[in-house]
């Protein structure tokens with residue numbers, strides 16, 4: 001198993017598994033001048049370089065570096081880990097499961113060609129799972145809020161939401177937490193996951209409701225099953241990390 005989906009590791013997980021987190025000396029170019037298909041292909045190649053970096057149960061166990069980080073957040077079972085696996089085209093990079101609450105640590109994955117890391121994906125545990133004891137829920141909400149407020153190298157947040165449930169109270173709290181950072185330039189995307197469960201009309205409706213709720217932020221329908229929205233999200237993440 002290449003990451004922890006169980007309880008806290010016995011030793012602090014702050015030692016990256018790769019030798020060094022070198023910021024790319026010759027940063028990957030912007031693909032803004034390419035056509036959309038070529039942009040997506042380039043972005044998917046970049047995402048495919050993802051490899052497990054480290055796992056942390058607590059914020060102070062996260063390694064500090066200047067690499068831009070993209071956090072995947074959202075309710076438990078929304079499809080965060082599955083989304084990371086589809087984007088990176090790796091079946092079991094992030095631990096996805098039918099059982100809600102499977103991701104219990106912050107798991108980091110390094111991205112970049114030729115061993116030169118130029119960004120990091122962070123798979124976060126979901127919130128809102130009813131069966132989690134109240135104390136644990138509160139603790140995790142605090143960890144999450146602290147992560148979103150204090151993680152200095154955080155450049156982008158992808159909020160995953162099952163459109164059949166819509167954005168919930170906890171999602172709204174998260175939006176409030178990150179709003180000041182979005183105003184300062186933090187990139188933000190709402191992904192409506194499991195779009196394969198909606199017909200075209202329902203999808204369009206879910207999209208417009210989420211756009212309203214996200215206060216004009218970017219919203220995208222996504223299906224890991226049907227690979228819907230994958231190219232668009234990949235291209236967006238690449239452009240965010242290589243402006």
Ligand SMILES: Nc1nc2c(ncn2[C@@H]2O[C@H](COP(=O)(O)OP(=O)(O)OP(=O)(O)O)[C@@H](O)[C@H]2O)c(=O)[nH]1
Pocket residue numbers: 074075076077078079080081082083095096097098099100101102103104124125126127193194195196197222223224225226
């Ligand atoms: N139909 C369908 N099911 C999906 C899709 N994406 C994820 N799922 C399923 O939803 C369940 C939860 O997926 P995960 O990726 O583990 O969800 P998560 O958000 O990481 O969950 P936690 O780690 O508990 O926070 C799994 O059974 C997935 O197979 C999708 O696009 N379509």
Ligand SMILES: [Mg+2]
Pocket residue numbers: 080081082095096102103123124125126
């Ligand atoms: Mg998960």
